[in-house]
Amino acid sequence: MTIQLPTGNGGFKAYEPREEPFAATPGTPFTSRTVFSAAHVVADPFADTTPDSPAAVDWDATLAFRRHLWSHGLGVAEAMDTAQRGMGLDWAGAAELIRRSAAEAKSVGGLIACGVGTDQLTGPATLDEVRAAYEEQLALVEESGAQAILMASRALAAAAKSPEDYLEVYGHLLRQATEPVVLHWLGPMFDPALEGYWGSSDLDAATDTFLQVIAAHPDKVDGIKVSLLEARREIDIRRRLPQGVRCYTGDDFNYPELIAGDDQGFSHALLGIFDPLGPLAAEAVRVLDTGDAKGFRELLDPTVELSRHLFQAPTRFYKTGVVFLAWLAGHQSHFTMVGGLQSARSLPHFARAYELADGLGLFPDPKLAEERMKNLLSLYGVTQ
Numbered sequence: 001m002t003i004q005l006p007t008g009n010g011g012f013k014a015y016e017p018r019e020e021p022f023a024a025t026p027g028t029p030f031t032s033r034t035v036f037s038a039a040h041v042v043a044d045p046f047a048d049t050t051p052d053s054p055a056a057v058d059w060d061a062t063l064a065f066r067r068h069l070w071s072h073g074l075g076v077a078e079a080m081d082t083a084q085r086g087m088g089l090d091w092a093g094a095a096e097l098i099r100r101s102a103a104e105a106k107s108v109g110g111l112i113a114c115g116v117g118t119d120q121l122t123g124p125a126t127l128d129e130v131r132a133a134y135e136e137q138l139a140l141v142e143e144s145g146a147q148a149i150l151m152a153s154r155a156l157a158a159a160a161k162s163p164e165d166y167l168e169v170y171g172h173l174l175r176q177a178t179e180p181v182v183l184h185w186l187g188p189m190f191d192p193a194l195e196g197y198w199g200s201s202d203l204d205a206a207t208d209t210f211l212q213v214i215a216a217h218p219d220k221v222d223g224i225k226v227s228l229l230e231a232r233r234e235i236d237i238r239r240r241l242p243q244g245v246r247c248y249t250g251d252d253f254n255y256p257e258l259i260a261g262d263d264q265g266f267s268h269a270l271l272g273i274f275d276p277l278g279p280l281a282a283e284a285v286r287v288l289d290t291g292d293a294k295g296f297r298e299l300l301d302p303t304v305e306l307s308r309h310l311f312q313a314p315t316r317f318y319k320t321g322v323v324f325l326a327w328l329a330g331h332q333s334h335f336t337m338v339g340g341l342q343s344a345r346s347l348p349h350f351a352r353a354y355e356l357a358d359g360l361g362l363f364p365d366p367k368l369a370e371e372r373m374k375n376l377l378s379l380y381g382v383t384q
Contacts, residue, residue: 003370004377004384005355008348012382015355017370022361024279026071029111032289033259033266035281036075036113036248037274038082039066040322041089041097045336055084055093055338062097063104065331072282074274075111076101077149081190082272083115084319086154088339091120095140102144113147113182113270118155125155127165134173142178149182149225149270154193163199163209170213180222182248182270185210187228189315203233211240218242225250225270229315231258238265252311252318256300259285260293272318273307276325276362306356309349317344321353328354328369329362335376347380 002014042065047056066076078101079085079094089097098114105112118125118133125133130153141148150173160166174181188195198206214221223246226234231254238247249258249267258267274281284299310321320341327335335342354373363369374384 001370003374004382005351006348006377006382007351008346015358018358018361018363018366020361021364021366022280022283024072024283027073027282027286029073030282030285030289033285034075034111034246034248034268035073035274035285036077036111036270037069037278037281038077038080038270038272039069040275040319040326041083041093041338042323042326042332043334043336043338045334049338051088051340055089057089057093057097057338058332059100061332063100065326066101066104066110067108068331069275069278070105070108070110072279073286074278074282075113076105077113077115077270078102078146079115080149080151080184080272081115081186081316082275082319082322084338084341085115085117085151086119086191087316087319088337088341091117091137093338094119095137098141098144098146102141102146106145113149114141114144115151115184116141116148116181117151118153121155125159127156127159127169130156130159131169131172134169135176138173138177147179147182147222148177149184151184152186152191152194152197154191157194157197160199163205163212166198166209167213167216171216174213174217174220177220180220182223182225183210183214183221184225184250185227186250189229189313190227191316203228203230207233207237211237214245215242218245221245223248223268227251229253229311234258234267235262238267252307253304255307256297256304259300260288260296272322273303273310275322276310276329276357277303277307280360280362303360306353306360309352309356317341320344321349324350324353325357325362328357328372330365330368335372347377347382350376 042061044056116137198209227250248270288296
């Protein structure tokens with residue numbers, strides 16, 4: 001049996017779906033790398049909402065997906081941009097997500113880290129207001145028992161006048177943190193409002209400021225997450241980190257080589273693409289745990305084409321593809337997103353995502369995925 005998929009140029013191609021999924025089994029945490037999946041949220045499809053309404057979340061399905069990730073040994077990076085922070089999920093929704101997920105992690109023994117930002121600020125803010133917003137969120141994450149990830153702040157990017165403003169704000173927060181945090185540098189391809197972060201659009205100058213923050217407080221920085229989609233820059237930053245500070249790659253284009261590393265070091269991982277790749281990525285890291293870097297690359301390298309497709313420009317809409325694949329995989333009963341973001345990608349984009357994911361064996365039930373893909377096609381007027 002074949003399925004007719006649109007090619008994007010007005011034509012169609014016949015695709016024969018895979019019959020068996022990739023064989024992956026749940027397992028214990030990893031030994032060679034610390035690996036987080038930034039997880040998506042499942043919307044409540046029956047809520048009467050508008051794109052401007054507060055997010056309506058299906059909490060049961062959202063937490064079930066986190067248990068799925070934990071069952072494979074992955075950590076969960078919660079309330080990050082993959083969870084649509086600033087793109088449908090406001091601070092009130094994120095706070096509830098953090099509380100619920102942290103409690104769930106505690107009950108199952110899962111690793112969790114949560115995003116700390118300033119998204120309760122809805123207009124222009126002073127540096128003092130930015131600090132206070134960060135402090136409120138940091139306190140909530142620490143009270144929940146989760147590790148904190150200090151996310152890049154749109155409000156700080158707008159309020160800061162110089163690199164020194166970043167040094168002051170981050171220094172203040174790190175002195176307050178009770179446990180070491182992860183610092184997150186999210187590039188403007190993920191969020192255009194973060195252009196010029198760390199006080200400069202020159203990435204070399206911005207890198208120097210970023211490293212100054214870490215060098216001044218190495219005991220308060222567990223690691224950094226770099227999401228710039230430049231492998232060489234991440235490697236350069238990784239080699240300049242103080243002893244004991246980890247690099248968590250956030251590079252959804254080059255993650256296999258960065259995690260595998262070289263003779264001078266390697267990156268851990270905190271990746272949005274590990275939401276749809278969870279079981280396969282976990283299997284690859286377990287192979288790496290045995291010292292088999294070649295086997296690790298043989299498993300993970302073929303996934304890069306799918307990741308580059310999902311994260312193609314405008315990169316910030318990668319969440320749509322992530323949720324689409326979760327629906328096809330049976331992790332949720334519908335393809336609805338908070339903020340109506342399911343409309344952010346085209347039908348040919350979905351078709352190619354389906355084809356690539358199916359080819360990797362990512363769908364536990366390939367027949368279900370095929371049926372759901374055909375249902376989506378029919379909504380667009382495609383008959384099989």
